[in-house]
Amino acid sequence: MVALMQTLMEELVEEILLRLPPEDAACLLRASIVCKIWQRILSDHAFHHRYREFHRNPPMLGFICNVECANHGIIARFVPTASSCLPHDDRPGWRALNARHGRVILHRVPKQSSPRDNDFIVWDPIAGEHWELPKLPLHPYYTSIAEWNVWVLCATGATWNHLHCHPGGHFLVVFVGKNSSKMFSCVYSSQSHAWNGT
Numbered sequence: 401m402v403a404l405m406q407t408l409m410e411e412l413v414e415e416i417l418l419r420l421p422p423e424d425a426a427c428l429l430r431a432s433i434v435c436k437i438w439q440r441i442l443s444d445h446a447f448h449h450r451y452r453e454f455h456r457n458p459p460m461l462g463f464i465c466n467v468e469c470a471n472h473g474i475i476a477r478f479v480p481t482a483s484s485c486l487p488h489d490d491r492p493g494w495r496a497l498n499a500r501h502g503r504v505i506l507h508r509v510p511k512q513s514s515p516r517d518n519d520f521i522v523w524d525p526i527a528g529e530h531w532e533l534p535k536l537p538l539h540p541y542y543t544s545i546a547e548w549n550v551w552v553l554c555a556t557g558a559t560w561n562h563l564h565c566h567p568g569g570h571f572l573v574v575f576v577g578k579n580s581s582k583m584f585s586c587v588y589s590s591q592s593h594a595w596n597g598t
Contacts, residue, residue, distance in 0.1 A: 414441050422455045464496045464504050474509045478525035489525050498551045503571055505552040522552055533588055537595050548577035
């Protein structure tokens with residue numbers, strides 16, 4: 401009977417913990433130090449899976465903006481919207497171009513005529529990590545680019561619901577450019593650490 405009561409209590413506690421707000425991750429941390437049983441529940445992978453499924457949409461932890469500053473020029477800035485996030489983080493000399501699934505593609509300023517001469521990095525402002533991308537491959541069209549854009553994508557694809565993406569997971573960067581006569585693209589994979597172009 402005692403074992404049954406303990407199991408029922410743990411299930412009840414898990415149901416309560418499941419309803420803690422995802423936008424305030426500090427609640428989960430504080431709950432994990434209450435006792436060893438709560439810590440075990442909160443550190444279980446099955447609980448993490450249920451928590452993500454229960455809340456479906458991940459919370460907005462912050463936003464990225466490009467700020468012009470007299471001292472530093474352009475700054476890519478992460479501005480937190482949740483109390484559990486670190487204070488804002490700046491990347492002076494970089495411009496944010498695109499963001500998806502917690503990652504941001506940054507481009508070194510000033511934006512020169514050819515993106516081949518510029519640097520790109522992928523930045524995870526929540527984890528405080530960044531990955532430098534190699535230079536775009538040599539291509540005859542890159543010297544006369546009229547317009548271009550770049551996107552960062554999760555490498556798991558469009559069929560995945562992205563609730564289970566984890567920091568440090570693989571990503572893709574898609575570069576598309578055009579000149580007066582041609583359109584071309586190039587894809588960077590974090591798995592191969594290389595660009596593949598068409």
